Amino acid sequence: MHRLIACIAFAVFISVPSLAQSPSAPALPYSPSIDITSVDKTVDPCADFYTYSCGGWQKNNPIPPDETSWSVYAKLYQDNLAFLRGILEEAATKTQRNQVTQEIGDFYGACMNETAVNQRGLTAIQPQLEEIAALKSVRDIAPMTAEVTLPFGRTLLFEAGSTQDPDNSEQVIADLDQGGLGLPDRDYYTKEDAKSKEIRERYVQHVRKVFELLGDEQEVAKNNADTVMRIETALAKASWTQVERRNPYNLKNKLKMGELDQLVPNFDWATFYRTARYPQLGMVNVESPKFYKQLNESLLKEPIDDWKTYFRFHVVDSYSPFLSQPFVDENFSFYRAYLRGAKEQQPRWRRCVQYTDYNLSEALGQAYVSKVFSPQLKADALEMVNRIEEAMRERIEQLDWMSPETKKQALVKLEGIRNKIGYPDRWRDYSSIKLLPDDFAGNIERAGAFEVQRQINKIGRPVDHGEWQISAATVDAYYNPQMNDINFPAGVMQPPLYDPKMDDAPNYGDTGGTIGHELTHGFDDEGSQFDAKGNLKDWWTKLDREKFETRTKCVEDQYSSYVSVADVHLNGKLTLGENVADLGGEILAYMAWQSKTNGMNLQPIEGLTPEQRFFIGFAQWDCANERPDDLRVRAATDPHSPAKYRINGVVVNMPEFGKAFGCKSGQPMVRPSDQMCKVW
Numbered sequence: 015m016h017r018l019i020a021c022i023a024f025a026v027f028i029s030v031p032s033l034a035q036s037p038s039a040p041a042l043p044y045s046p047s048i049d050i051t052s053v054d055k056t057v058d059p060c061a062d063f064y065t066y067s068c069g070g071w072q073k074n075n076p077i078p079p080d081e082t083s084w085s086v087y088a089k090l091y092q093d094n095l096a097f098l099r100g101i102l103e104e105a106a107t108k109t110q111r112n113q114v115t116q117e118i119g120d121f122y123g124a125c126m127n128e129t130a131v132n133q134r135g136l137t138a139i140q141p142q143l144e145e146i147a148a149l150k151s152v153r154d155i156a157p158m159t160a161e162v163t164l165p166f167g168r169t170l171l172f173e174a175g176s177t178q179d180p181d182n183s184e185q186v187i188a189d190l191d192q193g194g195l196g197l198p199d200r201d202y203y204t205k206e207d208a209k210s211k212e213i214r215e216r217y218v219q220h221v222r223k224v225f226e227l228l229g230d231e232q233e234v235a236k237n238n239a240d241t242v243m244r245i246e247t248a249l250a251k252a253s254w255t256q257v258e259r260r261n262p263y264n265l266k267n268k269l270k271m272g273e274l275d276q277l278v279p280n281f282d283w284a285t286f287y288r289t290a291r292y293p294q295l296g297m298v299n300v301e302s303p304k305f306y307k308q309l310n311e312s313l314l315k316e317p318i319d320d321w322k323t324y325f326r327f328h329v330v331d332s333y334s335p336f337l338s339q340p341f342v343d344e345n346f347s348f349y350r351a352y353l354r355g356a357k358e359q360q361p362r363w364r365r366c367v368q369y370t371d372y373n374l375s376e377a378l379g380q381a382y383v384s385k386v387f388s389p390q391l392k393a394d395a396l397e398m399v400n401r402i403e404e405a406m407r408e409r410i411e412q413l414d415w416m417s418p419e420t421k422k423q424a425l426v427k428l429e430g431i432r433n434k435i436g437y438p439d440r441w442r443d444y445s446s447i448k449l450l451p452d453d454f455a456g457n458i459e460r461a462g463a464f465e466v467q468r469q470i471n472k473i474g475r476p477v478d479h480g481e482w483q484i485s486a487a488t489v490d491a492y493y494n495p496q497m498n499d500i501n502f503p504a505g506v507m508q509p510p511l512y513d514p515k516m517d518d519a520p521n522y523g524d525t526g527g528t529i530g531h532e533l534t535h536g537f538d539d540e541g542s543q544f545d546a547k548g549n550l551k552d553w554w555t556k557l558d559r560e561k562f563e564t565r566t567k568c569v570e571d572q573y574s575s576y577v578s579v580a581d582v583h584l585n586g587k588l589t590l591g592e593n594v595a596d597l598g599g600e601i602l603a604y605m606a607w608q609s610k611t612n613g614m615n616l617q618p619i620e621g622l623t624p625e626q627r628f629f630i631g632f633a634q635w636d637c638a639n640e641r642p643d644d645l646r647v648r649a650a651t652d653p654h655s656p657a658k659y660r661i662n663g664v665v666v667n668m669p670e671f672g673k674a675f676g677c678k679s680g681q682p683m684v685r686p687s688d689q690m691c692k693v694w
């Protein structure tokens with residue numbers, strides 16, 4: 015269930031075809047944290063604080079043609095990629111290399127060898143295609159899916175792996191989740207509005223194009239595409255929605271192996287688990303029983319030839335970014351251009367850096383942090399974390415709506431949170447992956463298999479609390495409810511987000527708010543259902559939980575009233591956890607900043623008071639330009655609200671903001687105090 019982790023940003027790796035998003039040119043040296051050129055002084059901060067703080071940035075930073083959106087985070091990530099490129103090009107060409115530089119150099123070099131990639135063409139995945147072609151009956155599907163590992167460590171048809179036991183977080187058990195779809199979410203298959211219908215038609219065209227690239231005649235390709243769509247639609251209808259997935263009890267269904275066989279008798283689980291080299295299993299957690307019930311019916315109903323068609327498409331579609339040009343182009347044209355609005359493909363080097371960062375993250379991470387992350391930076395970050403946690407402690411103690419009983423439990427949970435900063439204490443060893451300098455797709459496949467096996471190997475072993483879910487160079491941060499830890503990689507602790515040369519006001523508004531955001535995730539609609547040890551356990555009194563839900567409902571209703579794009583409203587339930595974390599995080603950051611600077615005689619800088627600089631620092635963490643197509647995908651799949659609402663939606667609930675800018679009642683950024691939402 016590691017997918018429960020809650021991030022500050024929507025950092026989805028570029029090559030995951032369905033959700034491709036990524037950040038272009040090194041822009042060093044950085045501007046200071048408060049970027050005055052980003053402020054649009056023609057806008058009244060009390061009318062639209064986001065546009066006041068970011069209007070200049072928006073004008074100066076149009077979305078690059080190869081990007082689906084653009085933001086301060088995306089730009090910083092792109093600078094990181096340019097920096098990593100330097101490390102990788104040296105590693106790819108140097109003759110004197112250590113184990114790490116050899117691994118990352120060969121992986122990156124193979125990716126950059128476009129001539130070899132194009133020459134190999136489809137032969138790179140010939141073995142997988144042959145296994146599919148050899149299927150004789152539905153019973154053969156189990157061993158095939160166990161053997162054909164997809165890139166990104168995914169299984170075909172569904173998602174199999176391991177998870178921390180929701181009832182005992184120190185134990186790792188086998189896990190099965192829904193999957194098998196080509197579009198970004200199950201709702202794409204079920205919604206009846208005109209745009210959704212158009213997207214489905216365009217997707218079927220994409221599937222058809224992939225079959226044509228495989229050599230199918232037009233008519234055959236068309237029928238095949240319809241088959242894929244039919245199978246996927248049945249699975250989609252039985253899948254949990256994004257909102258249903260926010261309830262962790264929906265995802266907890268621990269079954270004995272016999273019960274799994276009863277749920278899905280048409281799939282040979284014993285052979286699947288043996289072939290995939292799982293240890294002996296006592297139980298498995300099935301996150302989506304409805305999906306597996308449908309899978310069983312589909313296995314009965316669909317003839318083996320149609321399954322072969324389905325698998326053939328999914329193997330090729332998943333591998334397309336790593337195959338020859340026609341496959342790369344078709345993949346780009348549907349997933350990034352049509353679905354998300356990108357105008358151009360990213361340069362190859364940038365894709366290759368991201369593939370390396372994703373597949374060999376802790377090898378590349380070692381080379382990265384040794385150059386960018388100082389012990390002083392780590393100490394500074396830790397100090398800020400401690401101050402924010404202290405503010406949270408005070409805040410819990412002061413809450414007027416919570417009973418002492420629940421407060422005591424909340425404080426136990428707060429005490430139990432682990433703070434992880436910069437990078438892992440121990441680096442993962444990739445030496446068992448065979449990496450060849452001239453076999454890119456093969457490297458991807460073997461790295462994917464390594465990751466699948468690594469997840470399986472966790473079953474029955476003690477949980478590694480030092481493990482990280484994102485790479486050190488990632489510009490993001492997360493909270494993991496089952497680990498009860500907050501994680502800030504080196505990539506996010508950099509200017510213009512955190513700048514040691516700047517004063518506290520913007521640093522607390524920006525990075526302090528990020529830390530508070532992750533901390534608050536431990537207490538949002540989802541995180542609050544896990545205890546200090548990371549177990550799914552109710553530590554609330556009934557009455558306090560009701561009061562909590564009345565308060566979160568205020569936030570839900572507020573964000574549901576916002577329009578994301580055209581006629582699409584935000585889903586207040588989907589974005590609830592992030593919105594609660596945004597609001598709570600900024601309140602904590604403000605408290606921590608006030609207590610640190612208490613008694614200091616802070617003076618205005620560039621005509622802005624310290625309080626104004628705090629809030630501008632906050633707003634400028636998320637200056638962004640967003641494409642309508644991308645906003646549409648995100649409204650359906652992204653738990654984060656669009657940038658404008660992540661800023662304005664917070665300040666309208668903070669009386670400190672209106673006071674800092676001298677706003678008057680009746681102005682858009684001023685809510686009457688009895689309508690303000692406040693959870694934590």
Ligand SMILES: [Zn+2]
Pocket residue numbers: 020021022023531535592595
């Ligand atoms: Zn978050």
